[in-house]
Amino acid sequence: MPAFNTNLSRLFTIAQKPERLIIGLMSGTSLDGLDIALCRFTGHGFNTRFTLLEFITLPYEETFRQEIKQVFARQQASLEKVCLLNAQIGRLHASLVLQALNQWGYQPQQIDAIASHGQTIYHAPQRLHSQADYPNATLQIGDADHLAVQTGIITISDFRQKHIAAGGEGAPLALYGDVLLGSHPAENRILLNIGGIANLTYLPADARNIICTDLGPGNTLIDAACQTYFNQPYDDGGRIAFSGQVHQSLLNKLLSHPFFQQPAPKTTGPELFSQAYVEQAQQKVNATNISPQDLVSALSAFTAEAIVRFIRNHIPAPIHRLLLSGGGAKNEFIQHYLQQHLPGIALDNTDSIGIDADAKEAILFALLANEALVGEPITIGSNPAVLMGKFSFPA
Numbered sequence: 001m002p003a004f005n006t007n008l009s010r011l012f013t014i015a016q017k018p019e020r021l022i023i024g025l026m027s028g029t030s031l032d033g034l035d036i037a038l039c040r041f042t043g044h045g046f047n048t049r050f051t052l053l054e055f056i057t058l059p060y061e062e063t064f065r066q067e068i069k070q071v072f073a074r075q076q077a078s079l080e081k082v083c084l085l086n087a088q089i090g091r092l093h094a095s096l097v098l099q100a101l102n103q104w105g106y107q108p109q110q111i112d113a114i115a116s117h118g119q120t121i122y123h124a125p126q127r128l129h130s131q132a133d134y135p136n137a138t139l140q141i142g143d144a145d146h147l148a149v150q151t152g153i154i155t156i157s158d159f160r161q162k163h164i165a166a167g168g169e170g171a172p173l174a175l176y177g178d179v180l181l182g183s184h185p186a187e188n189r190i191l192l193n194i195g196g197i198a199n200l201t202y203l204p205a206d207a208r209n210i211i212c213t214d215l216g217p218g219n220t221l222i223d224a225a226c227q228t229y230f231n232q233p234y235d236d237g238g239r240i241a242f243s244g245q246v247h248q249s250l251l252n253k254l255l256s257h258p259f260f261q262q263p264a265p266k267t268t269g270p271e272l273f274s275q276a277y278v279e280q281a282q283q284k285v286n287a288t289n290i291s292p293q294d295l296v297s298a299l300s301a302f303t304a305e306a307i308v309r310f311i312r313n314h315i316p317a318p319i320h321r322l323l324l325s326g327g328g329a330k331n332e333f334i335q336h337y338l339q340q341h342l343p344g345i346a347l348d349n350t351d352s353i354g355i356d357a358d359a360k361e362a363i364l365f366a367l368l369a370n371e372a373l374v375g376e377p378i379t380i381g382s383n384p385a386v387l388m389g390k391f392s393f394p395a
C-alpha cells in the first residue's frame with residue numbers, strides 16, 4: 001500500500017456525505033466583529049440547498065479593533081504588526097468559533113469544515129494602485145492553520161486569491177452565492193448588501209447579463225463620523241442623518257470620483273473611500289465647518305445616491321424587487337432615500353427569500369467552502385469560473 005496522507009481521506013469522506021455542516025466566518029470592513037454562521041448543506045452548484053442552523057456576531061473588543069486599525073487600509077504600516085496580527089487573528093477567530101459552538105451546544109467533531117474569510121487589511125485592484133507592472137491584489141489575514149489546529153476542524157480560507165489568479169479583482173464573491181441562492185426564474189432582482197462597502201448583484205429572471213459589483217462606500221464613512229463626533233459606533237436607525245440637512249455641493253463633490261464612471265464589475269474599499277477623501281472634498285467645496293449632523297446626512301446620502309445612480313444608469317430591465325442585506329439595511333435614512341429615488345421598485349430584505357440579511361456574507365463563505373469540497377467551477381458570464389479556497393488541516 002503506498003503512503004497516503006490521511007487528511008486526504010478525511011476530505012474524501014466529507015465530500016461523500018449526503019449533507020455537510022459548515023461554519024462560515026466573515027469579518028468585514030466595518031471591523032465590528034466576527035459573523036459566525038452554522039449552515040447545513042446538501043448538494044452543490046445550482047442544486048445547493050442550505051439551512052442556517054445558527055448565527056451570531058461576536059463583537060471585537062475596542063482594543064483589538066484599534067490594533068487592526070493600525071494596519072487596516074494603510075499604505076504604510078508596521079510589517080511586524082501585520083505578521084503578529086496574522087497569527088493573532090487566526091487564534092482569536094478559533095476561540096470565537098469554539099465559544100459559539102459551546103453556546104449552541106455543538107461539539108467540534110460534529111462540524112465538517114470552517115470557511116474563513118479572514119480580515120481584509122488591504123485591497124488593491126489595479127484601478128486603485130495604478131502600477132502597470134503589478135496585478136490586482138488583495139490581502140486577508142488570520143491564518144487558517146490556527147483555526148484548524150485549535151478547533152480540530154478542517155478550515156478552508158483565503159478565497160479571494162484564486163479569483164484574482166483567474167483574472168478577477170478578488171471581489172465581490174457575492175456573485176456566486178447570489179446566483180446560486182438568490183435567483184428567481186420569474187423575477188428581476190437586485191441583491192444589495194450594505195456593509196462597510198456597498199455591493200450589488202443584478203439577477204435578471206432570464207439569467208443573462210448578470211452584474212455583480214461594488215458600488216462605493218457603505219457604512220464605513222458614516223461609522224467614522226459617528227465615532228468622531230457622537231461617540232457612537234454607528235448611526236443607529238439613521239437617526240443622526242435624519243436630524244441633519246444634506247449639503248448638496250459636498251454630496252456632488254463626493255460623487256465626482258472617477259470610480260463612479262468606471263465600468264462594472266469593479267471593486268473598492270476604505271483605501272479609497274476614507275476619512276481623508278471626505279476631508280479633501282469638504283475643503284474643495286468650503287464645507288469644513290458644517291455641523292456633525294449635516295456631515296452624517298451628507299455621508300449617508302453619498303452611500304445611497306451612489307447606489308441609486310448605478311441602478312438607474314446600468315440596470316437594464318425593470319426591477320421587481322430590491323433585496324437588502326448587511327448592517328446598512330438597518331439604516332432607515334438610507335432605506336428611505338432608496339425608496340424615494342427608485343420609485344416603482346419594491347424594497348425588502350433578503351430574509352424574504354430565505355437568506356438571513358445579517359448572516360448573508362458568512363453564509364456565502366460557507367457556500368464557497370461547500371463548493372470547494374464537492375462542487376465544480378461555475379461559469380457566470382465572463383467571471384472567473386474557479387473553485388476557491390485553501391485547505392488547512394488540524395494535523
Ligand SMILES: Nc1ncnc2c1ncn2[C@@H]1O[C@H](COP(=O)(O)OP(=O)(O)OP(=O)(O)O)[C@@H](O)[C@H]1O
Pocket residue numbers: 026027028029030031032194195196197198218219220223233234235236237238325326327328330331332361
Ligand atoms: N441598527 C443599525 N442602524 C444603522 N446601521 C447599522 C445598524 N446595525 C448595524 N449597522 C451598520 O452596519 C455595519 C456592520 O455591517 P456589516 O456587518 O454588514 O458590515 P461588514 O461585514 O463589516 O462589511 P463589508 O461586507 O462591507 O466588509 C455597522 O458598522 C453599522 O454601520
Ligand SMILES: CC(=O)N[C@H]1[C@@H]2OC[C@@H](O2)[C@@H](O)[C@@H]1O[C@H](C)C(=O)O
Pocket residue numbers: 028029120123138170171172173174175195196197198199214267268269361364
Ligand atoms: C476585499 C474585500 O474584502 N472586499 C469586501 C468588502 O466588503 C463588501 C465589498 O467590499 C465586497 O467586495 C467584499 O466582500 C464581499 C463579501 C464579497 O466579496 O462579495
